[in-house]
Amino acid sequence: MLTKKNQEKLKVLKQTLQTEIDAVSMIYHLSFDDDGNVTSLLRRYRLVKNDKNFKWIGAVHEYLAVSGILYDNDIAVSHLPVSHDRQRNLNIYQKRINAGEILSSRDIFYYANELVDHCKFEDAIHYYEAFLASNLGWIEDNIRACLKLADCYAQLNQKEKMIAATLSTFTYDTPRPEACCILGYYFMEKHKNHEAIYWYKQALQYKNNDLMSFQNTSFSTWLPHLQLCVLYDRFKQFHKAYDHNECARKYKPKDPIILENKEYFDRFLENKGRNAENV
Template identity: 40%
Template sequence: MISISLCMIVKNEEQVLSRCLDSVKDLVDEINIVDTGSGDGTVEIARAYTDRVYFFEWTGKFTDARNESFRHATKEYIIYLDADDVMLEEDRAKLKKLKNSLDPAVDSVSMYYNAGVDEFGNVTLKYRRNRLVKRSRYYRWEGDCHNYLNVYGNIINSDISITHMKIQHSVGRNLSIYEDKIARGDEFSPRDYFYYGNELRENGLYKQAIESYTKNIELKEGWVEDKVYACINRADCYHYLNDSQGEMSSLFESLCYSKTPRPEMCSRVGYIFQCKGEYESAIYWYELATSHKEDPDKWSFTYPAYSTWYPHLQLCVCYDRITNLEKAYEHNELARKFRPKDKNVLYNKELLEKKMGID
């Protein structure tokens, strides 16, 4: 059996810290918590779980704080969590099994990060991260914002998930980190341009986001998966700016990098045709989205809604518009499997049953 150090950085997390630690405390052999300046009860809560609580002056870079937390680990492997993360029961069981069976020759175990969950328990965004890493490899965090562990060696992919359950979103915090980076005259990597574009988009700065995504796409360097989603996310910005031509062009440009269409792209193209009343074309793209088979080894972003309930819900609408009520009802029922109490789904069900004479 391997031994595991949990390493965390925290600041003003009294609302969520206990929930996180309760979900993992019996699975790790050591808890290291680095506080970066809390003004609430975070430190007191942390000390109820461990005497390994440390203090680190905030430098403006998450990388510095995360590397400091790793410095205090003493066990064979390190696992890291944010305070608003949890391990659900199914994943706790999987981690316990992994801890008992992991080959010590493994340098890193990747896990899914369920970065968002809707009101029905459906994961809205997930991607892989190197989550359990061998301490003796001295892996380092890199990047000022949206940090990543620079991991290499013997890496295996697991089906374990860490679930993010945020209570509130720090609006503008990450954007300011990038703005400070610009003010210092720091050079941006392709990755920086992608994530800066994401921050600009989330803050409604669509024109600037388009510029940042375009810089990522035009650079020869950079991860191809970032370029796929730079095209798709840039299309969203064009959509918000009512530029349908730019939106469509950006969506199809994603094919230059993905080679085959992603559900996120297909569902957006379907919606463009749906809004134009071109329902047969919309149906083609929505059905293509639902036919996608998930790659369990994919590391980049996956938005499950775009291959599950969302295209089925829109297919219900499109088939209803061309008076194919049986197909409309079929797809609404498929959407209902994912969102059983969704008001739109239930309304469609009632309406279609009336039209079809179903008691």
């Protein structure tokens, strides 16, 4: 759906779009948190010329193969939850496989995603590895496959394989926030706090304006700040811990854990200030 603001933007676009443009991409808001903040997003081509006869690719999670003169617009289309058959996509893929059809590399990737959604982690691992071994995937899908592999291994409590899958994302591009947060949590669990701080800070420093790739904003916003709050508290660096909790609160102002942290630090720092005055 389009919010009223984005409906107005679309009207302006239709009035001002140059005739030589062949396709227009728009931001796709995939999910939201309880406060209405966008938590995952990417770009999709939404407006195309009919006479170009662009083709849809794929049986599931289709995409429009566009070419020519392309234009990126800041109009946002929001995906709102509707009831649907959770088995539909999985059944489509399994029927194709049972019929002897050879899946494209992209379909292998999305089939693995469906397997994850149905908690078939060992099967998903097989297909993610097949997808990566094909060397035919888009770089962003390769990175997502590695991160999905890491998640599968985490679900199976195979921590070392989880880390290996996470590190393999570095062979495709600079470290992504999700990978940084996985590494941060890995070290955090081991109480290797300096190492954990390093990786959570890396997650916050990442900048990516290429919205064609899937982005989960949690891993570059409130989550690393919240974890840094905990880590600095371990070092008794309470002002730094407080600051990071406040940064997290900007993104999730109603989160009970963040609010509980704020109450704790407010009380602690106030008492500390009083004690300093009495010295």
